[in-house]
Amino acid sequence: MPDPSPSARVAIVGAGGIAHAHAGALAELSDRASLVAVADTDRDRAETFARRFSVSGVYTSAEKLLAEERLDLVHICTPPHSHTPLAIAALRAGVPVLVEKPTALSLAELDELAAVQQATGTPVLTVFQHRFGPAAVRLRRLASSGALGRPLTAVCETLWYRTDAYFAVPWRGRWEVEGGGPTMGHGIHQFDLLLSVLGPWSEVTAVAGRLARPTDTEDVSMALARFQNGAMASVVNSLLAPRETSRLRFDFEHATVELEHLYGYREKHWRFTPAPGHEHLADLWRSDDADDVESGHLLQIAAVLDALRHGTEPAVSLAEARRTLEFAAATYASAFRRRPVAAGELADDDPFVRAMDGGAVPWPRVKEAA
Structure with missing residues (x-):
């Protein structure tokens, strides 16, 4: 698992509406994290998002992003059916994942994700802000x-x-x-x-x-x-x-x-x-x-970054989810x-x-x- 520096390198996969809440929170936490990359299958949407939030790395696939970027955390902000496969790809790349709800479309999917988490030793977290x-x-x-x-x-x-x-x-x-x-x-x-x-x-x-x-x-x-x-x-x-x-x-x-x-x-x-x-x-x-x-993404993301930096268990864990x-x-x-x-x-x-x-x-x- 990456060892986050005082300023963790973070990426977002999916540049739709909810990704803006994540990016806004990360901007407020600039002393703890830097949003360095975004991936979206729609390049125009990814580039528009990157300009708005001053993101340097722009990709049209999560696979390419994970292969080319050194990351401490990746946020999954895509439609629900893609959450589990994208989270698994991040885990296999050794990157902790913060996934928008629902973590998976079924209990079977979530258990598959849990097996990969156990095998890689890398955590999957769910957004329950x-x-x-x-x-x-x-x-x-x-x-x-x-x-x-x-x-x-x-x-x-x-x-x-x-x-x-x-x-x-x-x-x-x-x-x-x-x-x-x-x-x-x-x-x-x-x-x-x-x-x-x-x-x-x-x-x-x-x-x-x-x-x-x-x-x-x-x-x-x-x-x-x-x-x-x-x-x-x-x-x-x-x-x-x-x-x-x-x-x-x-x-x-x-x-x-x-x-x-x-x-x-x-x-x-x-x-x-x-x-x-x-x-x-x-x-x-x-x-x-x-x-x-206000309860929102800012508080949970801050807690996740702090836990990863200090080596404690971040929330919300896969067992809780x-x-x-x-x-x-x-x-x-x-x-x-x-x-x-x-x-x-x-x-x-x-x-x-x-x-x-x-x-x-x-x-x-x-x-x-x-």
């Missing part, structure tokens, strides 16, 4: 300390709005390219944060439907989840909500903690309510305004099989290991394969 906001870090610390009492119930809602035109992009709304609908591509950020607080889940009971959009995937899913610690949660992922919001609520024995935002949160988006007799907990929740940084991806797979399996799915149940040659749709989607296709 909402874990890194100061309030989320504080909540996990308080929850794990026992100060809030046992977690009892939780609500996780990603209620977003996407028009029919949004799905005109060829790779959107197709199981074989995107992996799923809002469960895989939108709500996954919120329920990953939920899982990071509540810990391992034990069972999922779900429904999913294509109610309004011209897509092969679902446009709504709803899940009820039980956790190993006894907590229960509801999880809703929708692209049909004209008033968009992202909402999380945790009810512990001694306090309720709530978050409502859209695509990124600050301290003002959180609300802490101690139970009667536990008013002192408000002092533990209170933060310094200096910590009020698998738990989140398995929750998505269980949501689909439960919805399409119409029964609860236990953690660990999806294994071996189960169709929902090989693909998120499990070959069991109960509605007809509407999108033609490209």
